[in-house]
Each structure stands twice: as C-alpha cells, then as structure tokens.
C-alpha cells in the first residue's frame with residue numbers, strides 16, 4: 120500500500136497543477152507489446168475518471184505508472200501536480216492506492232494493519248487509532264477489527280484494502296477494480312463513500328469491469344482496448360455518440376439467432392450484435408421504427424421470439440460497439456478468470 124497524508128510540503132513549489140492528474144502521450148511497451156499507448160488525460164481535482172476495458176486492455180498498467188510503481192517508456196504524467204518519474208517520491212506522498220491484489224498483512228489484525236499504515240504516514244499513535252476506527256466503521260469492519268486478516272473473506276479483505284488506501288487522507292486515490300468481489304450491498308455502500316470523498320475534493324481514478332459502476336461514479340470515462348484509447352468522454356457523451364435506442368430480441372433457439380439477425384437488420388442503422396449464448400440480438404433501431412413492426416417481421420419469418428424490448432443505450436452498448444467485446448457483468452463474474460469473451 121502506498122499512501123500518505125498530504126501535509127503542506129516543502130516541494131509544493133514544484134507542482135504544476137494541484138490535485139488532479141494529467142498525462143501526455145503516456146505509454147508503456149514490453150518488448151513488442153504495447154500495454155499502454157498514447158494516453159492523454161486531464162483529470163480535474165475533485166472528479167472521478169473511470170478507466171474501462173476488458174482483460175489486458177492496459178488499465179492496471181496505467182495505474183501502476185501513475186502511482187510510480189512502474190516507469191513509462193513514452194510520454195509524461197503528473198499526479199497532484201508532481202511528475203510521476205522526476206518527482207516520484209512527492210507523488211507517493213499525495214496518493215492512496217488500492218491495487219488489484221490485496222496488499223494488507225494477513226498475520227495482523229485489521230486494526231493493527233491500519234494503525235501501522237497510519238504511523239508510516241506520520242500520524243501520532245492516537246490519531247492513527249482514531250482514523251483506523253473511523254474507517255473500520257465506514258467500511259463496516261468493526262466486528263472483525265481484531266481478527267487476523269488471513270481469516271477474512273475476499274470481500275472483507277477488499278474493504279480493508281480500501282480502508283488502508285484512505286488512511287493517509289490522499290489527494291488522489293487510485294482504485295484498481297475496487298468493487299470486484301464485493302456483494303451488491305457493500306458495492307453500493309462503497310459508491311456512497313467515494314462520492315462523499317469526491318465532494319470533499321479528492322480526485323479518484325478507478326478501473327472497473329462494471330459499466331453500471333462507471334456510469335454512476337465517473338465524470339469522465341476512458342475506454343481502453345489493447346492499450347489504446349478508443350473512447351473518451353462523459354458517460355452521457357459516450358452513450359449519445361453511439362446513437363439510437365436499442366432493440367433486444369431474444370429467440371427461443373440458438374439456431375434462430377443468425378436468421379433473426381437478418382430479419383431485424385432492415386430496421387437497424389448498424390450491424391446487429393449477437394449474443395449466441397443468451398440467444399439475444401441487439402441492434403440500434405432506426406428512428407420511426409415501431410416494435411410491433413419487428414415482432415410482425417419475426418413472426419412472418421417463422422421465428423419464435425420470446426422477447427422484443429426497446430430500451431435506451433447503456434454503457435454496455437458503448438463497450439460492445441467500440442471494442443467488439445462484451446465486458447463482464449455481475450452474473451458472469453464467476454467465469455471471468457483470464458477469459459476474454461467475444462460477442
């Protein structure tokens with residue numbers, strides 16, 4: 120965990136812009152592979168940037184560079200006004216990080232983990248204890264405060280990681296998939312907590328596989344695909360950029376998916392996206408088309424459509440349209456390890 124409090128600092132004079140995050144042409148190459156390429160960000164203080172992308176897109180690489188755990192091979196970046204390469208030590212003093220892997224010590228209690236981190240940030244013993252107790256309450260861990268962390272469930276550990284990243288009251292908080300493995304209640308709770316922090320001026324960079332989370336939390340979203348930025352804008356921008364309402368057609372048999380796609384194609388202003396596993400075809404519907412016309416056409420073709428629904432565009436559609444790959448949603452999470460799904 121790399122967190123520190125943000126006392127007024129002697130090298131504050133070296134800061135270019137306080138509180139936010141900027142990058143220019145930031146990139147990282149591993150041999151032939153571009154893990155991250157030409158990332159350009161200007162994240163104002165007190166806002167949330169969501170980094171989206173499927174497995175291997177470059178999200179963690181971006182976080183690792185911005186948190187000084189890894190050096191860029193191209194470009195530059197600043198965090199809280201400090202250069203991530205030249206002023207790495209200063210960057211570390213102004214940030215909190217909850218990385219994708221758990222970083223707390225399993226052989227200590229939650230309370231001891233947090234107070235130790237607080238002491239490392241220069242808090243007095245009583246201040247560290249107070250801060251740890253507050254965070255244990257906020258993250259609903261008080262009942263387990265004195266239990267050894269190795270006895271924690273995955274979700275509890277994740278929450279403790281977050282508490283640890285907040286011990287130093289960071290100016291910029293980096294969260295790499297903060298809610299993966301959290302139950303829905305803990306997730307909502309965490310969103311509320313983050314919103315509160317952001318209202319207080321904290322800048323948050325978060326990666327997520329949950330589009331609902333990005334939609335709800337992020338002021339600005341960057342969608343990465345094979346290291347490149349394929350979209351950048353507010354959730355609303357991204358949704359309006361990919362156009363009209365969507366029509367979801369669910370058919371009874373997997374054999375009918377391709378045929379149904381042909382039937383709905385004339386009503387769509389773009390090629391349909393197929394989900395053969397769920398027997399669902401999704402198309403952007405042309406203005407003026409009525410659902411009943413589509414139902415009739417399917418019926419005329421002898422296709423058994425179980426459900427035909429018109430709905431507004433979601434970030435999920437943005438993702439499918441831009442990357443050709445479907446992100447993981449809650450129901451799929453169990454099957455997610457290392458697998459990239461194409462729709």
Ligand SMILES: Nc1ncnc2c1ncn2[C@@H]1O[C@H](COP(=O)(O)OP(=O)(O)OP(=O)(O)O)[C@@H](O)[C@H]1O
Nearest residue numbers: 149152153154172173174175176177178179180181
């Ligand atoms: N140390 C390394 N050496 C070589 N390749 C690496 C290294 N770290 C990451 N990569 C590669 O860089 C690419 C981006 O990886 P990264 O971890 O940033 O993806 P991610 O978007 O965080 O994915 P996930 O959703 O699975 O966490 C991947 O192809 C990965 O294999």
Ligand SMILES: [Mg+2]
Nearest residue numbers: 178179180219
């Ligand atoms: Mg990652």
